[in-house]
Amino acid sequence: MALNNFTFAEICQMIIVPAFFDTLKMLVISGVLSTFLGFFVGVILIITEKGGLCENVVVNRILDFIVNTVRSFPFIILMVSIIPFTRLIVGTSIGDTAALVPLTVAVTPFMGRIFQNSFKEVDPALIEAAKSFGASKAQIVVKVMLKESVPSIISGLCLAIINLLGATAMAGAVGAGGLGAVALTYGYQNFNQEIMYSICVVLIVLVAAIQYFGDWIYKKLK
Amino acid sequence: MIEIKNLKKIWEDDGSSVLEGINLKIEDGDIYALVGRSGAGKSTLLRCINGLTSYQEGSLKVDGCEVKELKEKELREFRRHVGMIFQQFSLLERQTVYQNVALPMQCWKYSKEEIDKKVKELLELVGMSDKMNARPRNLSGGQKQRVAIARALTMDPKILLCDEATSALDPKTTNSILELLMEINARTGITVVIVTHQMEVVRKACNKACILEGGKIADEGSVREIFIKQPRSLRRLLGEEEMKLPETGHNIQIAHLLGSLEDGELFGKMSRDLDYVFPILDGKIMEYQNDNMGIFVINVDDEHLDAVTGYLTQRNYNWHELESAGEEA
Numbered sequence A: 001m002a003l004n005n006f007t008f009a010e011i012c013q014m015i016i017v018p019a020f021f022d023t024l025k026m027l028v029i030s031g032v033l034s035t036f037l038g039f040f041v042g043v044i045l046i047i048t049e050k051g052g053l054c055e056n057v058v059v060n061r062i063l064d065f066i067v068n069t070v071r072s073f074p075f076i077i078l079m080v081s082i083i084p085f086t087r088l089i090v091g092t093s094i095g096d097t098a099a100l101v102p103l104t105v106a107v108t109p110f111m112g113r114i115f116q117n118s119f120k121e122v123d124p125a126l127i128e129a130a131k132s133f134g135a136s137k138a139q140i141v142v143k144v145m146l147k148e149s150v151p152s153i154i155s156g157l158c159l160a161i162i163n164l165l166g167a168t169a170m171a172g173a174v175g176a177g178g179l180g181a182v183a184l185t186y187g188y189q190n191f192n193q194e195i196m197y198s199i200c201v202v203l204i205v206l207v208a209a210i211q212y213f214g215d216w217i218y219k220k221l222k
Numbered sequence B: 001m002i003e004i005k006n007l008k009k010i011w012e013d014d015g016s017s018v019l020e021g022i023n024l025k026i027e028d029g030d031i032y033a034l035v036g037r038s039g040a041g042k043s044t045l046l047r048c049i050n051g052l053t054s055y056q057e058g059s060l061k062v063d064g065c066e067v068k069e070l071k072e073k074e075l076r077e078f079r080r081h082v083g084m085i086f087q088q089f090s091l092l093e094r095q096t097v098y099q100n101v102a103l104p105m106q107c108w109k110y111s112k113e114e115i116d117k118k119v120k121e122l123l124e125l126v127g128m129s130d131k132m133n134a135r136p137r138n139l140s141g142g143q144k145q146r147v148a149i150a151r152a153l154t155m156d157p158k159i160l161l162c163d164e165a166t167s168a169l170d171p172k173t174t175n176s177i178l179e180l181l182m183e184i185n186a187r188t189g190i191t192v193v194i195v196t197h198q199m200e201v202v203r204k205a206c207n208k209a210c211i212l213e214g215g216k217i218a219d220e221g222s223v224r225e226i227f228i229k230q231p232r233s234l235r236r237l238l239g240e241e242e243m244k245l246p247e248t249g250h251n252i253q254i255a256h257l258l259g260s261l262e263d264g265e266l267f268g269k270m271s272r273d274l275d276y277v278f279p280i281l282d283g284k285i286m287e288y289q290n291d292n293m294g295i296f297v298i299n300v301d302d303e304h305l306d307a308v309t310g311y312l313t314q315r316n317y318n319w320h321e322l323e324s325a326g327e328e329a
Helices: A008-048 A057-072 A075-081 A083-090 A096-120 A124-132 A137-174 A179-188 A193-221 B042-049 B072-080 B097-107 B112-125 B141-152 B171-188 B199-205 B223-229 B232-237 B261-274 B302-314
Strands: B002-010 B017-026 B031-035 B057-062 B082-085 B159-163 B191-196 B208-213 B216-222 B250-258 B280-288 B291-300 B318-322
Touching (some): A008 A057, A008 A096, A008 A179, A057 A096, A075 A096, A075 A137, A083 A096, A124 B082, A137 A179, A137 B097, A179 A193, B002 B042, B017 B042, B031 B042, B031 B171, B031 B199, B042 B159, B042 B191, B072 B082, B082 B141, B097 B112, B097 B141, B112 B141, B141 B171, B159 B171, B191 B199, B199 B223, B199 B280, B208 B223, B208 B232, B216 B223, B216 B232, B223 B232, B250 B280, B250 B302, B261 B291, B261 B302, B291 B302, B302 B318
Parallel strands (some): B031 B191, B031 B208, B082 B159
Antiparallel strands (some): B002 B017, B002 B057, B250 B291, B280 B291
């Protein structure tokens, strides 16, 4: 397909807009999944640590090790190295859906740390107070730790989602669609600077939008 | 009733002992003070009462129930009946006053109507009704503590534990919080255990006290008795320098509630009646609940000792002889 035959507006409509929605889809689905999973990672890390609600050094060490290990992989290597796992779960290793698996796996530990750090900031005196009126452990986590740390979690999530956006672009390298793939194939490999830079602009706007939105919610909730 | 027998606690980290040989009895309706300097173990002892921390030896019974032996679930149930307030108030910053007070009842799954009724009633009691929808960060320290008191009372506890509850407050606010606690105590007969390092708090609000030093009980008894006896532990706590007492003669300490103006005439009258002039070495008057207590030290020579002590005893003044520094236990 020779792109020269099309105007920029047509290229936008044909390639960039669908790619934008592919990216958005990956971002939202893996974002939600990793937030959900990361919450549990964060909760387990915080309650099993020394002096925590359910102190368990073994579980804490193991989970901590896993989180560190996964986080130390560059995303592109992680994506390739977990291909068998991806196949096992979604049946394929190519495409948008397949990209969701490594994206979620890569961002979950990051999310976990964000939750852990936010929970850590909750004044231990509040937890003691909750214990003093007989709150259960689950109630302490949800009604005290989570509720008190929502603003800090929001600004952390914002960070993680922007990180995730970068990863979705990389996922394009192994067959997932989205803005990253378009910038690489239609832009970089096709020597079409117009496409490449317009995608950069889209990404810049997207990052700015996420950040502003995050800051806005943070201010509202604080 | 809280009964503590031979309680001992050591830190699990390094095996150092925090509390040792603690024997106490706190009766229902008491306002009991656990006083001591920081690190004396008073806050730790308080946390033993509601099981926030454990102890290794001895027994601590609340209404006949051994706290150490409670299982997780029983402990939660038990804590419903023991309210607690803290030095730093420990309110949820992101919740309103109303939500903060409602939290314990929500945790225990009371109905919305019950919660609403109780929260409003308690906020009325502590005088915070108009601040119902405010957030803690917009409240003063005294107001925050009032909210915390309301929260601690939601389950109609039989015991209220106060951990340095007035230490972060100015003297006037401290007084108003103490008055509130006394009022609640008088109205509901709740047992109040106050941990503090402020003697003013003990003097104003408490009927019994225990002075802790280095994890052990130095003195215990009714506040009045402690102030009359002026044990060395009390003087150390007040940060009073050891007075240099004369080596000759007898140093007599007299403690007396100054009920009427005539009490102030004691020394003048005694001097005249016994025809003996003696030096007053030290004198101070402190407020004790609604009375003033005068504490004086006079020096009497051998010859007049019996006459003076007889005079004091006859008129029901509490006195005892101070031994020179170093000898007194």
